Amino acid sequence: MMKSLLSIDDLDRSGIIEICDLAESFLTVTHRDIPKVPALRGKTVASVFYEESTRTRLSFETAAKRLSADVMTMNMSSSSVKKGESLRDTVQTIEAMGVDAMVIRHSGAGAPNRVATWVDLSIVNAGDGRHEHPTQALLDVYTARRHLGADLSGARIAIVGDIRRSRVARSTTKAFAQLGAKVTLVAPPTMLPDSLVGWPVVASSDFDSVLPEVDLVYLLRIQHEREDSLAFPSLREYTERYGLTRDRADRLRPEVLIMHPGPMNRGVEIAPEVAESDASVITEQVENGVAVRMAVLYHLLGSGAAVA
Amino acid sequence: MPESIVIRGGQVIDSTGEKTADVLIESGQVVEVGTKLKGDRELDASGCVVSPGLVDMHVHLREPGMEEAETIETGSRAAALGGFTAVIAMPNTEPAQDDPVIIRSVLARAADALCSVHPAGAITKGRAGLELAPMGELYSLGVRVFTDDGACVASAGVMRSALQYAQSLPGAVLAQHAEDETLATGHMHEGEWSSRLGIPGRPAEAEEIIVARDCILAAQSGTPVHFLHLSTAGSVAIVRAAKARGIPVTAEAAPHHFTLTDASCASFDPLFKVNPPLRTADDIVAVKAGLADGTIDVIASDHAPHPTETKERTFEEAPPGMLGLETALALGITELVDTGVMTLAQLLAVMAWSPASLARMPDQGVVIEKGAPANLCVIDPNLSWVLDLTKLASRSRNTPLGGRALKGKNRHTIFRGEAVVIDGQAVR
Numbered sequence: 001m002m003k004s005l006l007s008i009d010d011l012d013r014s015g016i017i018e019i020c021d022l023a024e025s026f027l028t029v030t031h032r033d034i035p036k037v038p039a040l041r042g043k044t045v046a047s048v049f050y051e052e053s054t055r056t057r058l059s060f061e062t063a064a065k066r067l068s069a070d071v072m073t074m075n076m077s078s079s080s081v082k083k084g085e086s087l088r089d090t091v092q093t094i095e096a097m098g099v100d101a102m103v104i105r106h107s108g109a110g111a112p113n114r115v116a117t118w119v120d121l122s123i124v125n126a127g128d129g130r131h132e133h134p135t136q137a138l139l140d141v142y143t144a145r146r147h148l149g150a151d152l153s154g155a156r157i158a159i160v161g162d163i164r165r166s167r168v169a170r171s172t173t174k175a176f177a178q179l180g181a182k183v184t185l186v187a188p189p190t191m192l193p194d195s196l197v198g199w200p201v202v203a204s205s206d207f208d209s210v211l212p213e214v215d216l217v218y219l220l221r222i223q224h225e226r227e228d229s230l231a232f233p234s235l236r237e238y239t240e241r242y243g244l245t246r247d248r249a250d251r252l253r254p255e256v257l258i259m260h261p262g263p264m265n266r267g268v269e270i271a272p273e274v275a276e277s278d279a280s281v282i283t284e285q286v287e288n289g290v291a292v293r294m295a296v297l298y299h300l301l302g303s304g305a306a307v308a
Numbered sequence: 309m310p311e312s313i314v315i316r317g318g319q320v321i322d323s324t325g326e327k328t329a330d331v332l333i334e335s336g337q338v339v340e341v342g343t344k345l346k347g348d349r350e351l352d353a354s355g356c357v358v359s360p361g362l363v364d365m366h367v368h369l370r371e372p373g374m375e376e377a378e379t380i381e382t383g384s385r386a387a388a389l390g391g392f393t394a395v396i397a398m399p400n401t402e403p404a405q406d407d408p409v410i411i412r413s414v415l416a417r418a419a420d421a422l423c424s425v426h427p428a429g430a431i432t433k434g435r436a437g438l439e440l441a442p443m444g445e446l447y448s449l450g451v452r453v454f455t456d457d458g459a460c461v462a463s464a465g466v467m468r469s470a471l472q473y474a475q476s477l478p479g480a481v482l483a484q485h486a487e488d489e490t491l492a493t494g495h496m497h498e499g500e501w502s503s504r505l506g507i508p509g510r511p512a513e514a515e516e517i518i519v520a521r522d523c524i525l526a527a528q529s530g531t532p533v534h535f536l537h538l539s540t541a542g543s544v545a546i547v548r549a550a551k552a553r554g555i556p557v558t559a560e561a562a563p564h565h566f567t568l569t570d571a572s573c574a575s576f577d578p579l580f581k582v583n584p585p586l587r588t589a590d591d592i593v594a595v596k597a598g599l600a601d602g603t604i605d606v607i608a609s610d611h612a613p614h615p616t617e618t619k620e621r622t623f624e625e626a627p628p629g630m631l632g633l634e635t636a637l638a639l640g641i642t643e644l645v646d647t648g649v650m651t652l653a654q655l656l657a658v659m660a661w662s663p664a665s666l667a668r669m670p671d672q673g674v675v676i677e678k679g680a681p682a683n684l685c686v687i688d689p690n691l692s693w694v695l696d697l698t699k700l701a702s703r704s705r706n707t708p709l710g711g712r713a714l715k716g717k718n719r720h721t722i723f724r725g726e727a728v729v730i731d732g733q734a735v736r
């Protein structure tokens with residue numbers, strides 16, 4: 001049985017499908033009057049976020065609570081980390097308090113991998129630097145399958161935005177490719193990876209030529225608050241060349257799906273009307289995120305018994 | 309009469325060739341090289357090579373300022389165990405070695421060390437890259453190698469001025485940590501692995517641009533420039549071309565740069581984090597070729613101790629650097645001699661007499677003959693061993709080579725006529 005989810009690479013094709021199937025049953029749970037099952041009663045999940053996050057942290061904590069796990073929330077900005085405690089000391093302290101799983105978000109790539117070498121409990125990567133965000137990838141695949149069909153082989157997917165600096169892209173690309181989708185990365189050359197060796201994708205810097213041929217457009221958040229301003233000249237120019245404007249949305253196939261990991265910059269990578277359109281499943285991604293994270297926690301910590 | 313030492317039955321190798329002979333040492337000097345010599349004390353060298361002591365042009369002894377990582381005492385002991393009889397201590401101490409007071413204090417602290425410790429002087433004040441350090445004053449204290457290592461002298465204007473100024477300091481060498489800091493903003497080699505791992509990169513061109521620039525400045529000034537830890541195929545090609553044109557440049561390679569690739573970083577273990585970063589397999593091939601054809605003049609370890617807790621961070625947060633003094637020789641034998649890149653005599657050239665000459669150390673790397681200063685090492689080139697981190701003499705443990713099978717080990721070290729390492733044990 002799998003102990004930790006550090007990277008989407010920890011799951012093969014059947015593992016991804018298993019999580020999706022599990023999520024499907026948990027989604028029905030979340031729609032009940034009392035959206036709670038006793039699957040992880042007695043288990044403790046620590047949510048250890050070294051980086052600001054609202055939606056991912058809430059999503060994980062909601063997922064854990066709906067499985068009846070106890071949730072320990074560490075506020076790292078006001079903890080001993082500020083006093084200079086090392087990552088190793090911090091996570092070993094948390095382990096000593098008796099937790100079963102640690103959900104970790106960190107600004108440094110590979111932080112969950114490091115933590116997994118220091119403690120003997122389940123680690124879930126909730127986003128590490130520019131490296132990976134595997135539960136985002138799982139909820140993206142789950143959402144896409146609900147609309148495009150369980151078999152994604154041959155589905156044409158464009159992932160648009162700052163791929164180079166995106167942990168979402170590093171996980172989601174691999175997850176879609178595992179299920180047989182054809183992924184095209186779309187970005188200015190300064191936002192494409194320095195090397196595409198080992199990436200199961202093709203790349204393009206011409207959004208308009210990719211646009212009419214895709215079944216799913218996945219837009220990444222443009223991090224315009226970053227200091228690194230050399231990737232593109234201005235938000236206006238980015239929107240003009242890579243934004244999913246109304247005009248571009250009109251040129252998409254009618255049955256296209258539009259996704260975004262959030263939070264959105266409306267008017268930058270996506271026009272507000274497009275985000276609200278029927279093609280957009282952005283809100284549904286958030287809802288599915290809870291079910292998928294329930295599935296991941298259950299997969300790692302559950303007894304293996306069938307879900308109620 | 310002081311005690312005499314005879315090194316019995318080794319293969320004596322120096323810059324003039326090799327022969328089987330005993331070496332008799334007395335009063336700090338080699339007094340005889342021959343057969344059936346007698347001394348007060350015998351050091352067995354059967355099956356071993358007797359060489360001028362190794363010289364490491366690039367070590368960080370961390371004193372003053374970072375004694376929790378290393379001290380002159382522990383670092384020089386690690387050096388002696390590694391077969392080194394002289395090291396150059398890099399100036400990124402705290403405070404930096406940019407002032408006569410600091411240089412004098414390092415020299416004083418090194419007076420009873422187990423090897424010769426030569427502090428390098430900073431090129432600029434505080435290694436900040438802005439104003440020249442008092443190079444002449446440091447020169448008067450014996451400093452010959454100047455560098456801001458750890459930092460690149462980023463400004464071409466400052467570097468040109470330093471090189472011109474050094475024209476008045478005969479024998480001075482300016483050593484460059486060649487990485488353009490506007491490009492080398494990340495933490496590992498930029499390429500396939502950094503792209504996969506999402507770790508911001510330090511591209512090859514960051515190094516190559518500075519190497520090319522400083523070849524031009526060396527040609528213009530006539531002052532020799534030494535490139536520290538050359539790591540890319542492009543840099544090797546640039547230095548090779550510059551040397552062919554007679555430009556006074558030299559270069560070193562660090563053992564980790566011909567042993568490990570950037571793929572190691574996939575573990576996210578900061579023990580693999582160094583500046584310049586571990587490169588690709590193609591770069592290793594080029595560095596080895598550069599060592600074989602003389603483009604790269606010396607091997608230097610870039611011994612960079614760090615306390616364990618500073619490496620118990622994420623890759624991006626941990627400081628760069630790994631230990632080298634106690635593994636440099638073995639990596640040279642394992643990765644270069646055993647693989648046919650060079651002979652053992654050629655390895656000793658790049659680890660002993662070439663660096664001694666480059667770093668202007670007249671008492672090091674000299675031919676083993678009557679009257680020579682007795683700075684020697686006795687190496688067992690065939691000994692297979694496994695690196696045990698708990699046995700390191702260094703105060704730090706930051707090497708990724710723990711548990712690795714290595715070949716070749718220093719057995720005895722003679723420093724200024726004294727046996728400071730006997731059968732792999734330091735005498736103090």
